[in-house]
Amino acid sequence: MTDAASLADRVRAGELRLHELESHADADTAAEARRRLVEEYSGASLDSVGNYGFPAEAAESAIENMVGAIQVPMGVAGPVTIDGGAVSDETYLPLATTEGALLASVNRGCSVINSAGGATARVLKSGMTRAPVFRVADVAEAEALVSWTRDNFAALKAAAEETTSHGELLDVTPYVVGNSVYLRFRYDTKDAMGMNMVTIATEAVCGVVEDETTASLVALSGNLCTDKKPAAINAVEGRGRSVTADVCIPRKVVEERLHTTPEAVAELNTRKNLVGSAKAASLGFNAHVANVVAAMFLATGQDEAQVVEGANAITTAEVQDGDLYVSVSLASLEVGTVGGGTKLPTQAEGLDILGVRGGGDPAGSNADALAEAIAVGSLAGELSLLSALASRNLSSAHAELGR
Numbered sequence: 095m096t097d098a099a100s101l102a103d104r105v106r107a108g109e110l111r112l113h114e115l116e117s118h119a120d121a122d123t124a125a126e127a128r129r130r131l132v133e134e135y136s137g138a139s140l141d142s143v144g145n146y147g148f149p150a151e152a153a154e155s156a157i158e159n160m161v162g163a164i165q166v167p168m169g170v171a172g173p174v175t176i177d178g179g180a181v182s183d184e185t186y187l188p189l190a191t192t193e194g195a196l197l198a199s200v201n202r203g204c205s206v207i208n209s210a211g212g213a214t215a216r217v218l219k220s221g222m223t224r225a226p227v228f229r230v231a232d233v234a235e236a237e238a239l240v241s242w243t244r245d246n247f248a249a250l251k252a253a254a255e256e257t258t259s260h261g262e263l264l265d266v267t268p269y270v271v272g273n274s275v276y277l278r279f280r281y282d283t284k285d286a287m288g289m290n291m292v293t294i295a296t297e298a299v300c301g302v303v304e305d306e307t308t309a310s311l312v313a314l315s316g317n318l319c320t321d322k323k324p325a326a327i328n329a330v331e332g333r334g335r336s337v338t339a340d341v342c343i344p345r346k347v348v349e350e351r352l353h354t355t356p357e358a359v360a361e362l363n364t365r366k367n368l369v370g371s372a373k374a375a376s377l378g379f380n381a382h383v384a385n386v387v388a389a390m391f392l393a394t395g396q397d398e399a400q401v402v403e404g405a406n407a408i409t410t411a412e413v414q415d416g417d418l419y420v421s422v423s424l425a426s427l428e429v430g431t432v433g434g435g436t437k438l439p440t441q442a443e444g445l446d447i448l449g450v451r452g453g454g455d456p457a458g459s460n461a462d463a464l465a466e467a468i469a470v471g472s473l474a475g476e477l478s479l480l481s482a483l484a485s486r487n488l489s490s491a492h493a494e495l496g497r
């Protein structure tokens with residue numbers, strides 16, 4: 095059996111490349127050999143990075159050139175009561191973060207939501223998109239391709255669904271810019287976030303398009319998907335799950351637990367989250383939905399780069415019969431409970447806290463439940479932060495808890 099020292103020697107001698115070590119030793123030994131080399135090269139000590147709590151083999155399809163793991167502390171907020179389409183339960187919310195005061199804030203929001211009997215959440219639209227870009231000769235050919243795509247949707251759907259036993263092609267929306275044609279394919283990916291699934295399926299679809307038309311594929315992703323970039327198309331059309339949560343908090347609870355009034359929160363929400371965001375030309379009309387999305391993404395093994403779309407949310411607040419109504423609508427929350435980072439042991443335990451590890455019954459219900467839980471966590475965070483701003487204790491809270 096090769097040990098880490100001799101593996102490192104072989105890399106130094108130029109016999110092996112850094113990314114080839116798993117072919118010559120188990121994954122933990124390979125990671126140890128890389129740490130030795132990186133420590134030697136950089137002068138850094140990687141003792142903490144090397145002190146990880148799962149077999150390196152478990153991370154095989156999640157990372158290359160592994161040297162260890164970064165540990166982010168995880169806490170829980172709640173339990174919070176959720177009346178959802180896929181989850182109807184009281185549940186703790188797992189959040190991993192390094193921002194002191196965040197868990198306290200979401201926890202306060204959850205307890206206030208419970209005082210109102212719980213929050214309601216629903217997934218209102220679902221579909222993962224991939225939009226390849228094709229080159230055509232001119233606008234006449236572009237129009238012909240668009241018509242052909244509409245007329246031959248059944249053939250495209252059949253080609254896509256040959257590549258997956260779970261995914262379903264739902265529709266295609268064409269966009270034309272001169273002699274470039276973008277076909278935005280939308281799939282039901284059930285419990286998978288689905289980017290690998292839809293990329294593989296769309297490649298098969300593109301093969302049919304190229305065989306049957308004059309169009310030539312330029313790229314499997316033409317950026318109208320839109321993955322991992324801020325984009326209005328996701329805010330308007332949705333991507334992944336479009337999910338909304340709301341709650342009406344009794345005035346007494348707002349005054350006693352949040353130290354403010356429904357009127358103050360409603361005014362603050364309008365001037366900050368709506369008018370302030372509009373003036374800033376922001377895509378996020380909210381206070382800190384990204385905080386909860388990022389923390390719950392890390393805790394449950396989601397693709398952290400998709401926090402970009404996850405934070406595409408609008409928060410509303412209004413006074414209803416003297417009480418405080420608050421809602422959060424996340425237009426493009428891309429989540430899965432199978433595949434990707436959800437398989438890692440600690441992240442799978444995060445999913446277990448919510449009771450959504452793996453495939454749901456029916457398929458897709460676990461990912462819906464995860465989306466609803468993240469929406470309610472976001473609602474809790476919005477309620478607490480808006481109230482902290484209204485009662486002017488944001489900086490004191492962070493000074494106390496976050497430094």
Ligand SMILES: CC(C)(COP(=O)([O-])OP(=O)([O-])OC[C@H]1O[C@@H](n2cnc3c(N)ncnc32)[C@H](O)[C@@H]1OP(=O)([O-])[O-])[C@@H](O)C(=O)NCCC(=O)NCCSC(=O)C[C@@](C)(O)CC(=O)[O-]
Nearest residue numbers: 195196197198199201202205351381382478479482487491
């Ligand atoms: C910090 C609080 C909650 C204090 O709020 P409080 O009402 O003074 O605290 P409290 O001691 O009376 O406790 C109330 C409840 O808060 C929770 N709580 C309280 N302390 C803890 C704790 N240590 N650990 C866990 N939970 C805690 C807990 O639920 C507790 O109830 P209890 O269980 O005791 O009956 C409040 O001031 C607050 O929420 N502040 C806002 C902090 C926040 O939301 N920070 C988010 C990050 S800000 C940011 O990143 C984005 C920003 C601001 O730049 C975006 C923008 O532009 O808007």
Ligand SMILES: NC(=O)C1=CN([C@@H]2O[C@H](COP(=O)(O)OP(=O)(O)OC[C@H]3O[C@@H](n4cnc5c(N)ncnc54)[C@H](OP(=O)(O)O)[C@@H]3O)[C@@H](O)[C@H]2O)C=CC1
Nearest residue numbers: 258259260284285286287288289290291293397433434453
């Ligand atoms: N390729 C790309 O362009 C991009 C990839 N990514 C990465 O893609 C990964 C996520 O892709 P994703 O496709 O979700 O994951 P995986 O590639 O891990 O695939 C998930 C697979 O799980 C199978 N499956 C089993 N049970 C279910 C169920 N209940 N519901 C749905 N599928 C089920 C499906 O197989 P089957 O299809 O055979 O039915 C599905 O394709 C992440 O690692 C992410 O970082 C992110 C962005 C872009």
